[in-house]
Amino acid sequence: MKNVLPVFLCMVVLWAFTFCNTSTRTLDKETPQKKSRSVTVPSFNSDSAYAFIEKQVAFGPRVPNTLAHTQCGDFLANTLKSFGATVTEQFFQEQAWDGTLLNLRNIIATYNPDASKRVLLAAHWDTRPYADKDTINRNQPIDGANDGASGVAVLLEIARVIHNHQKPDVGIDIILFDGEDYGEHEDAKPAPLKDGRMQIWWCLGSQYWAKNLHVPRYSAYYGILLDMVGAKDALFYREGGSMQFAPKVVKKVWSAARDLGHGSFFINADSPGITDDHIFVNRDAKIPMINIVEYDPKAKNQYFSAYHHTHADNISIIDPYTLQVVGETVLYVIYNE
Ligand code: AHN
Ligand code: ZN
8 A cells, every 4th residue: 555655656657747747748749820811712613613614604695785694794794793792894995807897895893892911813704706727617605614714704603602612801893805806807907096006805894894993993803714724634834924923923822723732733843924804904903913824835836726716716715724723723712811
């Protein structure tokens, strides 16, 4: 019996030491997590995004001055409203390269309008009026499942997610630009002169918006444009215009993609610069905006894959996994601001 007390004390000391040690370790583990603000990034549903592509394609080609264009525009504005955004629309007219007067419509959805730190997300919602890179039916419009509908679909899904979950700290503006793809036909003569300068006939909606901001003195911390983000096995290179105007945003987004395990889609190499909506947002609205746009390094003498501006740009080339990779990356970036 005499030996029991020291043994018991010894056990108490050992137990206390173990307990202390455990709690210290627990604290050590928790400290770094507490230092960095913990954010829960809600999940992106690529089946939902895919359904938003199907829905747009079902209206028919969204060519300005057509019924399908009006009906799809109504659908987009109403859907964004149903996702709790404040929706502003710009209705305006621009002359196309062939003299056609186009009735155009930019659709803008706003979350958290009072936040001064804002991120601008954009895509074009119109489709090419002709399959001018195809070998057949080159004057017929295209479905634009990827060129048009994919970027819009990812943004609609992001709006749905923001509506159904805790909002990001930053304000978000989603702009769906019109008239991006009404550039001159491949067979057309060089674009006519206007005001003594070459007119750019592409990106009419973003050119209009950058000079007629929907909110006076609107600005954003940075912007992300999505263009052709749904094709199977798409590759996203650091596009030249994005690197020229917003290299830090490129680095932020590409490193987010790598952290999420999407480094095989977001390639750490440069591609040539292209004329796209982000150029006018950078140049005229002075907002640093990048373009997440597919680049095919194997395509000869052209930037994009073979489906581009052909009738092959239909739902069959869309892979929900590509939508997932892009949607998840953009959500991660905005929820970490
Ligand atoms: C040109 O092809 C001149 N620019 C690429 C912008 C674009 C067209 N994006 C989709 N369609
Ligand atoms: Zn196009």
